[in-house]
Amino acid sequence: MLEALKKEVYEANMKLTEYGLAPFTWGNASGIDREMGLVVIKPSGVPYADLSPDKMVVVDLDGNCVESALSPSSDTATHLALYRAFSEIGGVVHTHSPHAVAFAQAGRDIPAYGTTHADFAYGDVPCAEALTDEEIESEYEKNTGLVIIRCFHKRKLDPLAIPAVLVKNHGPFTWGKNAQKAAENAAVLEIIAGMAMETEMLGGRTPVGDKLLAKHYLRKHGKNAYYGQK
Amino acid sequence: MLEALKKEVYEANMKLTEYGLAPFTWGNASGIDREMGLVVIKPSGVPYADLSPDKMVVVDLDGNCVESALSPSSDTATHLALYRAFSEIGGVVHTHSPHAVAFAQAGRDIPAYGTTHADFAYGDVPCAEALTDEEIESEYEKNTGLVIIRCFHKRKLDPLAIPAVLVKNHGPFTWGKNAQKAAENAAVLEIIAGMAMETEMLGGRTPVGDKLLAKHYLRKHGKNAYYGQK
Amino acid sequence: MLEALKKEVYEANMKLTEYGLAPFTWGNASGIDREMGLVVIKPSGVPYADLSPDKMVVVDLDGNCVESALSPSSDTATHLALYRAFSEIGGVVHTHSPHAVAFAQAGRDIPAYGTTHADFAYGDVPCAEALTDEEIESEYEKNTGLVIIRCFHKRKLDPLAIPAVLVKNHGPFTWGKNAQKAAENAAVLEIIAGMAMETEMLGGRTPVGDKLLAKHYLRKHGKNAYYGQK
Amino acid sequence: MLEALKKEVYEANMKLTEYGLAPFTWGNASGIDREMGLVVIKPSGVPYADLSPDKMVVVDLDGNCVESALSPSSDTATHLALYRAFSEIGGVVHTHSPHAVAFAQAGRDIPAYGTTHADFAYGDVPCAEALTDEEIESEYEKNTGLVIIRCFHKRKLDPLAIPAVLVKNHGPFTWGKNAQKAAENAAVLEIIAGMAMETEMLGGRTPVGDKLLAKHYLRKHGKNAYYGQK
Numbered sequence: 001m002l003e004a005l006k007k008e009v010y011e012a013n014m015k016l017t018e019y020g021l022a023p024f025t026w027g028n029a030s031g032i033d034r035e036m037g038l039v040v041i042k043p044s045g046v047p048y049a050d051l052s053p054d055k056m057v058v059v060d061l062d063g064n065c066v067e068s069a070l071s072p073s074s075d076t077a078t079h080l081a082l083y084r085a086f087s088e089i090g091g092v093v094h095t096h097s098p099h100a101v102a103f104a105q106a107g108r109d110i111p112a113y114g115t116t117h118a119d120f121a122y123g124d125v126p127c128a129e130a131l132t133d134e135e136i137e138s139e140y141e142k143n144t145g146l147v148i149i150r151c152f153h154k155r156k157l158d159p160l161a162i163p164a165v166l167v168k169n170h171g172p173f174t175w176g177k178n179a180q181k182a183a184e185n186a187a188v189l190e191i192i193a194g195m196a197m198e199t200e201m202l203g204g205r206t207p208v209g210d211k212l213l214a215k216h217y218l219r220k221h222g223k224n225a226y227y228g229q230k
Numbered sequence: 231m232l233e234a235l236k237k238e239v240y241e242a243n244m245k246l247t248e249y250g251l252a253p254f255t256w257g258n259a260s261g262i263d264r265e266m267g268l269v270v271i272k273p274s275g276v277p278y279a280d281l282s283p284d285k286m287v288v289v290d291l292d293g294n295c296v297e298s299a300l301s302p303s304s305d306t307a308t309h310l311a312l313y314r315a316f317s318e319i320g321g322v323v324h325t326h327s328p329h330a331v332a333f334a335q336a337g338r339d340i341p342a343y344g345t346t347h348a349d350f351a352y353g354d355v356p357c358a359e360a361l362t363d364e365e366i367e368s369e370y371e372k373n374t375g376l377v378i379i380r381c382f383h384k385r386k387l388d389p390l391a392i393p394a395v396l397v398k399n400h401g402p403f404t405w406g407k408n409a410q411k412a413a414e415n416a417a418v419l420e421i422i423a424g425m426a427m428e429t430e431m432l433g434g435r436t437p438v439g440d441k442l443l444a445k446h447y448l449r450k451h452g453k454n455a456y457y458g459q460k
Numbered sequence: 461m462l463e464a465l466k467k468e469v470y471e472a473n474m475k476l477t478e479y480g481l482a483p484f485t486w487g488n489a490s491g492i493d494r495e496m497g498l499v500v501i502k503p504s505g506v507p508y509a510d511l512s513p514d515k516m517v518v519v520d521l522d523g524n525c526v527e528s529a530l531s532p533s534s535d536t537a538t539h540l541a542l543y544r545a546f547s548e549i550g551g552v553v554h555t556h557s558p559h560a561v562a563f564a565q566a567g568r569d570i571p572a573y574g575t576t577h578a579d580f581a582y583g584d585v586p587c588a589e590a591l592t593d594e595e596i597e598s599e600y601e602k603n604t605g606l607v608i609i610r611c612f613h614k615r616k617l618d619p620l621a622i623p624a625v626l627v628k629n630h631g632p633f634t635w636g637k638n639a640q641k642a643a644e645n646a647a648v649l650e651i652i653a654g655m656a657m658e659t660e661m662l663g664g665r666t667p668v669g670d671k672l673l674a675k676h677y678l679r680k681h682g683k684n685a686y687y688g689q690k
Numbered sequence: 691m692l693e694a695l696k697k698e699v700y701e702a703n704m705k706l707t708e709y710g711l712a713p714f715t716w717g718n719a720s721g722i723d724r725e726m727g728l729v730v731i732k733p734s735g736v737p738y739a740d741l742s743p744d745k746m747v748v749v750d751l752d753g754n755c756v757e758s759a760l761s762p763s764s765d766t767a768t769h770l771a772l773y774r775a776f777s778e779i780g781g782v783v784h785t786h787s788p789h790a791v792a793f794a795q796a797g798r799d800i801p802a803y804g805t806t807h808a809d810f811a812y813g814d815v816p817c818a819e820a821l822t823d824e825e826i827e828s829e830y831e832k833n834t835g836l837v838i839i840r841c842f843h844k845r846k847l848d849p850l851a852i853p854a855v856l857v858k859n860h861g862p863f864t865w866g867k868n869a870q871k872a873a874e875n876a877a878v879l880e881i882i883a884g885m886a887m888e889t890e891m892l893g894g895r896t897p898v899g900d901k902l903l904a905k906h907y908l909r910k911h912g913k914n915a916y917y918g919q920k
Binding site for chain 3 (some may be wrong): 115187202229
Binding site (some may be wrong): 023024025026043044045046070071074096098099101102103104105106107108130131133136137140169170171197200201 | 429
């Protein structure tokens with residue numbers, strides 16, 4: 001069942017550790033089969049070295065375990081909320097990569113300071129509002145997804161144009177057309193977070209500017225993109 | 231004698247260098263057999279590449295060398311003081327990992343700024359008071375253990391919930407149910423110390439909040455934990 | 461056609477990833493055959509692992525694709541502008557290496573704080589002025605080259621003595637007598653940018669001084685150089 | 691001639707690149723045979739990968755090349771000045787390791803903030819005064835040695851107890867009983883420089899204290915040392 005997706009999600013999870021984004025068991029990648037309405041995700045707390053495609057867990061969009069001897073990632077409900085709200089995404093990733101976590105712990109958006117950022121996201125990467133005590137106490141993981149979605153709705157952000165978010169005092173979630181792309185976005189997010197921090201250490205606080213932001217984002221994304229091969 | 235424990239302590243010592251926490255000979259791991267009242271610890275000043283399980287040193291809880299041609303770690307008396315005071319721990323580790331040392335040299339607790347910290351420790355990681363001149367001059371290593379214990383008693387901290395401490399102007403000690411877990415805790419401590427430093431560089435100074443701290447700590451630890459596999 | 465140059469440019473591109481300067485597909489190296497007036501450059505958006513000498517793209521100095529099934533780097537027009545203006549250079553490199561990007565995003569020159577810098581460049585590495593909105597909207601990549609050239613003309617800099625520049629809110633370009641040297645210069649630039657940042661974090665703001673700058677630069681470069689083997 | 695010393699000096703040079711202290715050709719190690727009054731040193735500008743024991747250059751204490759087809763390191767005169775002045779040292783190393791360079795470029799001593807420092811040096815690592823313009827223009831490398839020596843004399847420092855120095859706006863020199871130990875000291879210096887920088891970023895500025903400094907230094911060095919094996 002879903003062999004191809006399991007393999008892809010397995011490989012995306014392995015990318016997290018290969019990129020150095022997920023020490024120990026801290027990080028998880030998932031992918032969705034939209035037609036079947038099923039999500040494949042990392043099992044909870046299993047070391048990357050012990051993973052294999054057949055250990056990936058299959059859940060439906062309500063979180064019911066469809067197939068697996070193992071429990072799914074404890075963050076599964078966050079992934080599912082994102083899949084339900086952002087209908088065009090095919091993969092979700094969560095990590096505790098350090099520079100992104102630092103912005104999340106500081107409760108700050110990652111400002112778009114340059115073209116490296118613009119190549120990745122069409123604007124600042126937002127830091128969502130903190131969860132209320134009630135949201136933490138009941139259905140915490142689902143509510144984590146809901147504060148992300150609320151943040152994107154309130155700020156009128158397009159999740160395809162901004163493929164990442166920070167959860168306050170927690171860390172980043174990224175997404176993409178599939179699990180592999182979501183993992184790549186997690187790696188890029190970590191790089192641009194580090195660059196933004198160093199920019200500020202050098203006294204820089206000036207955003208990239210709308211024209212340059214648009215130029216670089218649209219050079220790589222959308223129907224007029226001219227980066228890469230046809 | 232104690233072959234299994236020697237192997238485990240050997241492997242924990244090797245983890246320190248594998249994690250990049252202990253350049254040269256700077257770091258040591260130990261484990262205890264509570265029934266026999268014996269502690270197995272790294273020999274002093276021996277490069278990691280030259281270690282093997284049979285070179286581990288066995289001492290009793292008073293520091294008497296029970297078996298070994300080699301001298302035990304110069305920090306042995308600190309380990310023993312911790313084993314005597316914290317009856318539930320099975321392994322102790324000392325390193326000079328740089329971010330944790332930086333907090334120790336600044337004489338500061340590592341504040342719990344986010345969930346990465348909360349997944350590891352149920353509150354700030356304390357920096358113990360400096361040793362007095364008298365404590366430095368006589369039985370320095372034992373007294374290093376005693377200032378740690380005093381710190382935990384004064385602040386009413388549970389060593390199982392806060393598995394790490396900083397010794398002022400010196401560096402970190404960590405512990406856990408066994409040597410392997412103490413080594414893993416040393417690695418996690420270094421990561422959260424780095425994240426805390428970067429958080430402050432970004433202007434962040436707001437702790438994670440009691441509810442989120444409890445949620446994440448208890449999600450992973452204790453009888454209601456639901457992280458990982460059953 | 462141009463087999464030797466293709467091999468050299470291929471190897472220079474591979475150096476970028478080996479030096480850790482170009483994650484994913486972010487970076488490109490080119491080389492020129494001055495006699496033929498042809499430039500060999502990386503194809504756009506192709507992962508480094510998939511490159512080979514025969515995939516390098518040949519273009520003329522007006523940007524016409526002379527030989528290749530693949531599209532050239534999207535930054536080709538910048539490379540060409542530099543080759544046209546700086547007649548003595550034989551290779552050009554563009555990266556998004558993080559410390560150099562941080563200076564570019566802060567809109568700052570990299571000050572010559574010490575001899576490591578002086579061994580590399582005979583003065584500060586300039587950050588060029590931002591492109592105007594018009595320059596961004598039309599022929600962006602060519603205009604990126606033109607602001608670099610304008611910067612060097614205005615400040616009366618010798619591109620052989622200062623083999624690097626920062627494009628504001630973007631990142632570094634470097635050059636050299638060939639593609640290999642341009643790639644090496646990209647690596648050195650990243651190192652001296654990191655050192656300059658750390659110098660400032662320690663409170664340092666004093667330039668290296670004219671005499672020491674000259675001593676080190678001229679010890680390694682020019683007709684009286686005495687560094688290295690004859 | 692001097693086969694054993696050449697091998698040792700070769701290995702010390704290779705350690706510099708293995709420790710990550712010397713990218714490209716930036717760094718050199720030497721060793722002395724005090725009885726013969728001969729120094730073995732890295733050839734100038736030769737990549738580490740191309741080195742071998744027989745490529746090491748032999749010079750006398752006046753800098754005359756005794757044996758070699760290759761030119762000695764351009765920094766040879768600095769090494770020789772140190773050997774002449776510090777009669778008990780057997781090896782010298784120069785690198786451009788980044789954290790140490792940052793302190794040198796900031797013109798600052800590396801303060802002894804903790805026990806990691808105290809295990810290595812019995813006090814702050816000094817930053818020597820800048821060379822005068824005259825000292826730069828004539829016999830620059832020899833004068834670099836002389837400002838180091840002047841610094842140690844003025845401050846009444848024992849080069850055995852403080853095995854490192856920073857040359858202002860330049861970088862570190864270290865030494866030891868032999869080339870291998872000098873290389874190890876270069877690695878330790880870089881680590882403690884990084885720790886000192888991070889300590890200050892966390893607001894720490896309090897030195898380790900005389901008693902703790904003495905305890906750790908003397909635990910590892912001198913006739914009452916008890917660290918390591920007998």
